[in-house]
Amino acid sequence: MSKKKKKTRASIADQKLWQAQGMNDFMHKLKHICDIVAGEGAFNVIPPEYKMLIYRYRGVPVKITHSEDQRIQQQDLKIIKRFINMSVAQCTIKLRDDDEREISLYDFFYVADPLMAVACKKKYYPFEGQEIFEEIGKRRGHLNRLYKLMLEKSAILVCEYLSDCRKGWVYTCRTDTEMDDWFDLEHYDGLSQRSMALRMLQKSDFRMHQIVNIGIHEIETHAFRFHNETHSGIKLEAWLFDTDTFKNEILPVEMPLDKIVPDTRFGKLKVPVYIQIHAINRLMERLGAKIPAQAIGPLSEIIDNFEIIPLGNKKFLIPYCLDGLKCGYLLADFIDACIFIRTFLFLTNNGTPEGKKLEEQTRLMKEDKQYLQIDNLSGLLQSDLLTDKMTQSIFENAGCESLIELCRRIKENQARSQPEEKKKKQASPTKLSDLLARYLSSEHTKMMSWQPPEESETAL
Numbered sequence: 001m002s003k004k005k006k007k008t009r010a011s012i013a014d015q016k017l018w019q020a021q022g023m024n025d026f027m028h029k030l031k032h033i034c035d036i037v038a039g040e041g042a043f044n045v046i047p048p049e050y051k052m053l054i055y056r057y058r059g060v061p062v063k064i065t066h067s068e069d070q071r072i073q074q075q076d077l078k079i080i081k082r083f084i085n086m087s088v089a090q091c092t093i094k095l096r097d098d099d100e101r102e103i104s105l106y107d108f109f110y111v112a113d114p115l116m117a118v119a120c121k122k123k124y125y126p127f128e129g130q131e132i133f134e135e136i137g138k139r140r141g142h143l144n145r146l147y148k149l150m151l152e153k154s155a156i157l158v159c160e161y162l163s164d165c166r167k168g169w170v171y172t173c174r175t176d177t178e179m180d181d182w183f184d185l186e187h188y189d190g191l192s193q194r195s196m197a198l199r200m201l202q203k204s205d206f207r208m209h210q211i212v213n214i215g216i217h218e219i220e221t222h223a224f225r226f227h228n229e230t231h232s233g234i235k236l237e238a239w240l241f242d243t244d245t246f247k248n249e250i251l252p253v254e255m256p257l258d259k260i261v262p263d264t265r266f267g268k269l270k271v272p273v274y275i276q277i278h279a280i281n282r283l284m285e286r287l288g289a290k291i292p293a294q295a296i297g298p299l300s301e302i303i304d305n306f307e308i309i310p311l312g313n314k315k316f317l318i319p320y321c322l323d324g325l326k327c328g329y330l331l332a333d334f335i336d337a338c339i340f341i342r343t344f345l346f347l348t349n350n351g352t353p354e355g356k357k358l359e360e361q362t363r364l365m366k367e368d369k370q371y372l373q374i375d376n377l378s379g380l381l382q383s384d385l386l387t388d389k390m391t392q393s394i395f396e397n398a399g400c401e402s403l404i405e406l407c408r409r410i411k412e413n414q415a416r417s418q419p420e421e422k423k424k425k426q427a428s429p430t431k432l433s434d435l436l437a438r439y440l441s442s443e444h445t446k447m448m449s450w451q452p453p454e455e456s457e458t459a460l
Contacts, residue, residue, distance in 0.1 A: 026055055029111045033103060036095050037112075037136040045129040046119060053125075054118050059109040059210070062088070062151070066214040071169065076162050080155070080173075080214065087154035093146060095136060105147050109210070113147075116140040148210075148246050151175055155212050156239055156248055160293040165219055165234060166277050172215040172250065217250050222274055224340050226333070233274030233340050238300035253300045259308055260316065260334050271334075273303060275341040279330065282344040283320075286328065288378040298322065299330075303339075308332075309353070317352070320344065323409060325402040327377065328352070347400050348374050358398040362436070372435055380407050383432040391433045 030051070034042040046054075064081045066072050085106070092102040095112065103112065118125050120137030155173040163170035220235040236253040254270035275296065283295035302320055309317040309329070317329040318341075328346045332339050349355045350366050358364065364372070373379025385391055386408055395404055 023055060026058060026111060027051070029107055030054065030115065033095065033107070033112050033115060036099055036101050036103070037115075038132040042132055045127070045132065047127050050118055050125055050127065054111075054114045057114040057117060058111065059113055063209045063211050064214065065211055067216065069216045071216055072171075072214060076171070077214065079162065080158050080212070083158040084151065084154045084212065088147070088150060091150050093143065095139070095143070105150055108143060109147055113140070113144065148175065148177075149243060151210055151212070152241065152246050152248065156241060159214070160239070160297065161291055163293065165292050165296070166280060168219050168221065168234065170217050170219065170250070172217045173248070174213045174215070175246065176211045176213070177209070222336070222338065224274070224333075224335055224338075226335060231276055231340070231342070233276050233338075236273040236275050236296070236299060236341070238297075253303055255303050255339050260314075260339070271337055271339060273299075273339040273341065275299075276343070279341045279343045286344060286346040286376040287322070288376070288381075302330075317345075322406060325406045325409075327403060327406055346375050346377070347403055348398075354399040358394070358400065361394060361398055372432070373430070374432070377403075377406070379430075381410060382430055384429040385432055386411065387429075388431070388433045391436065394436075 031043040034046070038045075062081060062084045064077050066077060088109070089104050089106040091105045093105060093108060094100070094102055095108075116133075116137050117140075119130065119133040120140070122130060152173075152175050155175060159171040159173045219237065222233055222235070224231045224233055237250050238253050239248055240251050241248045253273045255273055257269045257271055260271075280292050280296060283289060284292065287295055289295040298321070303318065306319045306321070309319075311317065314334040316332055316334070318332055319326050320328045320330055326347060328344055328349070329352050330341045331343045331345055331351065332341045334340075345351045345355070347354050348358055348369055350359055350369075355369075358369075366375075369375040373383070380403060383391075385395070385404060392404055395401060
């Protein structure tokens with residue numbers, strides 16, 4: 001029994017020590033923020049009871065709730081909370097335009113927002129020298145919007161990352177603010193200011209919470225039948241985020257009918273877009289995407305902004321771009337008053353206009369391109385495409401110059417984000433020109449040594 005009591009006493013002592021350290025850390029941050037918003041010595045202007053009130057009103061960055069659905073995994077909820085907290089902690093803001101010092105969004109919600117709520121309310125918390133906090137109080141609404149915007153965007157991003165639309169459902173998120181009844185300050189009219197502050201300090205906990213509620217969204221499926229076969233497709237949908245109301249919703253992606261049938265009198269009518277799981281797998285495989293959201297995320301903008309290439313018999317190609325650079329096509333059919341995306345063709349594949357030109361130049365067939373690994377983005381990134389002028393000229397003559405620029409941008413981003421140690425350990429790139437030279441006949445090897453005229457070089 002005595003051992004249990006000792007454990008209990010020790011845990012209570014540890015808890016008190018932890019609480020004291022937490023309060024000390026909060027007061028240090030509060031002093032730093034007071035120095036930024038109102039100058040040196042501003043921290044000493046705030047009465048001690050109001051400092052305690054600010055501490056009790058400190059914000060909690062995020063609280064995760066979820067619907068009662070067995071498909072929601074506890075591990076995913078932990079990842080969502082960790083990712084949102086990390087995003088908020090890494091993002092920084094300026095409290096004043098004329099001061100270069102920055103604080104994290106975490107410290108804003110944890111310390112600065114409670115400071116604004118208390119120190120800027122003259123009616124309820126008057127104290128001498130309070131006017132020095134008036135300027136920052138005017139910016140409270142703007143800074144709160146920045147915080148909520150970051151919170152909503154990071155929640156959407158992590159939900160997209162964890163969702164696999166191929167399962168027939170995706171995660172959804174809704175953010176909201178929760179606070180205790182004490183914030184209704186009209187309730188305390190009639191009490192003296194000091195009595196009101198002390199009354200609030202007696203409450204057990206009245207901190208403000210940001211709530212992220214995780215739910216499940218079912219994806220609609222449809223069975224398409226052609227060539228005596230049945231193919232299942234899932235409805236293509238995209239996140240819509242309203243920056244004014246901070247509300248998000250998942251809406252279907254649609255294509256105007258006049259893009260498919262130019263002379264139709266129903267041009268303004270929009271038809272839904274479905275995508276075969278096979279197409280999602282090909283997108284991930286040929287673009288090196290680790291999750292479906294990376295591959296199908298750009299589709300809503302692509303379908304809205306690009307013209308199709310008709311192939312006849314209600315088939316057409318939709319250019320697929322990354323960072324504004326074409327890297328392939330979506331092969332689609334118009335069937336059952338819907339757009340049905342059947343597969344994704346990389347730009348060098350034989351079923352694309354550029355792939356046919358490449359085949360005419362080099363006589364490379366489908367299997368040849370697979371062997372040389374030029375039928376996917378990962379293979380090109382691991383090659384010497386960016387440094388070998390001869391291989392670049394072949395790609396440019398086939399209309400694949402966008403792949404060269406895309407590889408260059410990806411390599412530049414990787415160089416900025418990777419640590420120096422990892423850069424040194426990278427394997428040497430595959431010499432694509434040597435592979436092509438050995439792979440092709442002597443006649444083609446002569447053709448590969450061809451250099452474009454000076455005028456063409458200047459134009460490029």
